[in-house]
Amino acid sequence: MLKVIKSGVFTSIQDKGRFQYRSYGVPVSGAMDQYAYEQANRIIGNELNAAALEVIFGGVEFLVLEDIDIAITGADLNPQVDGQTVDMWKPMTLLKNQKLTFKGPKAGVIAYVALPGGIDSKTYLGSQSVYEKAGFGKRLASSDTIIAKLYRPSVENDILSMDIPTYINEVQVNVIPSPHEQLFTSQSIQRFYEEPFTVQRGDRMGTLLKGSEPLSLNKPVDLVSEAVTFGTVQVPPSGQPMVLLADAQTTGGYPTLGTIHSDDLWRAAQIPPKGSIKFNRLSQLG
Template sequence: MSITVIKPGLMATIQDLGRSGYGKYGVIVSGSMDRFAHRTANWLVGNDEGDALIEVTWSGMSVRMEREMWVALTGGDFSPQMDGVPVPMWRPVFVRKGSTLTFTGPRAGCRTYLAVAGGIDVPEVLGSRSTYIRAGIGGMKGRVLKAGDIIPVGTGKGRLRHPSTKGTQPFDAVRWAVPASERPAYSEHPYVRIVRGPQFGDFDDMSRRALLDHDFRVTPQSDRMGYRLEGPRLQLHRPQEYISEGVTMGTVQVPSDGQPIILMADRQTLGGYPKIAQVAGADLPVVAQTPPGSTLRFREISQTEAEQLWMDQGIRLRRLARMIALKLKEDGWLDGLD
């Protein structure tokens, strides 16, 4: 069972939830940028949450389904169509052999996640199927997808039954979807909650106020490694040298030009620039879907508030996973519950 890439679009890669445990050797985590959309897409097709899928950045991609299979699309809306028929998102969709899925243009967000029942079955590298392009490892030979790629789909974990009748349309979609109220609040101009970073106090008063009082534009130089922002110049009280220390997804560093960078999935393992803030983990999906050219504004919260938001999102995700599984079982698609 496989998927054939007809047109790769701007950028598409195979990702899972990342390559953890190797940071001490300088190996980055990588993985999907929007972990909420990743997990939900997998649950919708009966997969484990960490199974590999396709992360599509912007649009223009076109793929052909070489077998009948269940798929789900989550994250940004790129106006997906199957043989010219609009495909609904955030729900399981059964597609027929030979159908072609095309992303025709972005409506919201900047990354779509395509999960297939059984998961993308490329070889693991250091325990992960995630693509890390700079090192050339994982995914399809460590690179972006290109025209002619044949992407293998696994069969061992897929637990969704196929419809017993043959339809005439290129796909059949279930009637329900993940409610909008249960999804992240994607926006082109989001408020992003942050806590103070370890060097917050090293910046002058004007810079600390500017961080919270002004919009920052996401520049075209932003990528999976980091979001480069453009706004007021943030300055230290006095020039200092810092010892490199660990960073994580959402760390906000400020290099010498004074323009902050939000580190993302393909971030380095260590950073020597001053860290003025840390994005609350619950808001990382929103940041991941903020496209270049749009703006964001930071809002400070306490460490306790950030931890509570993270715990609340975990509860919300577990509830969503159970809800999807129950709905699939109720409809007669899922073989059983774990």
């Protein structure tokens, strides 16, 4: 059991997400860095879809109410136990009355904490993932208590150092192009794939980017809303692209330039403000 002393910037319970309700306008939600989330569960011996804590940017502090084994993966948010830096990507034991703190980002912006058996929390439409806009739970607040489903893990697994990703501030991601490409000027398409874009701000719904100059259309268009998903790159009237993330809406009416390949979604989610992203165009079958 863990008690929240400081709730941090945005800390929530997430699992793989809810996939069967997009036709009703319900976002998938779930962990933004699915790889790190699954590895945290694997290390502690959980099912890969067990709910875990997602810590964004840090600033959170937990008091350990009972001895417990955990695994921390994802971004290096400078995790410390009683003021001493601890290793990530491996099982570790927390003792009663110790304090687990995430001081803030050193590399990447999202970390995961897996507890034995997952987390005991309410399920909404088949998922424990918090999505506040629909009333599906809330981000953690001071004095909240996190309860593991098991007292101890049934098994613990090591992870090879070669399987631990590197989190950097300048990333390149592959993009499957959108049919809307033809709506944009050739100069805008060229810039989109040749120039890096800077991360301005964002949340679990999306990340706003900024390029050297706005992207422009050949002529004004009035589009019918169509499906969008985690990784869709929209271009609103400002001309500055936006990458949709885990809590993104299910449909949108802005022109799109493509969708980030699923293998690269974690890279896009982990870029810090002022970091940069460069897009690589794949063929339609890429």
